[in-house]
Amino acid sequence: EDQVTQSPEALRLQEGESSSLNCSYTVSGLRGLFWYRQDPGKGPEFLFTLYSAGEEKEKERLKATLTKKESFLHITAPKPEDSATYLCAVQANYGGSQGNLIFGKGTKLSVKP
């Protein structure tokens, strides 16, 4: 069964304290891995797509990496405005028309000033 597990469930950091969020996945054939940010009362906001092991993407203080079994979202010198829930999702390559994402439960990040 395809599934995504994120850890930790919650993470509290001091402003400037770098850390990483983990996303482990099992999928029959990976088409892509997606990272989203979700603020309370809002829909998920797209951050990155990674397609193959070894790939890295960066955006401001965020850097996403991918291996064959997991992805990491590294947060460098976070600021309070980085506080949000970060969601990881995979899209399987069934060779058919399916395009739905399989989501993890997310990591709730709190950054204190």
Add this chain to the structure above:
Amino acid sequence: GAGVSQSPSNKVTEKGKDVELRCDPISGHTALYWYRQSLGQGLEFLIYFQGNSAPDKSGLPSDRFSAERTGGSVSTLTIQRTQQEDSAVYLCASSLGVYQPQHFGDGTRLSIL
């Protein structure tokens, strides 16, 4: 340009009533998805439309749930004879194609009394 628009943003209804939720995707996006997000749960896939193809209904939890997409644009998710377990945030997403990043609306928060 405008993002994915969902209405209403909140809906409170009595158990047993029918509800309709609306989604306006980003202009030009051919793929449209519905997901459900319950408290403490990850996003759960419901249904997927791609162009003029038959929809992928594999995620619908029961035959009380149905959805349609008119003219390849606006979509309506209908829940008949609502139950308390249907209470959740219903999120709509659209993408340029089946393997492109999905962009989400802010959802409809549905509460069943």
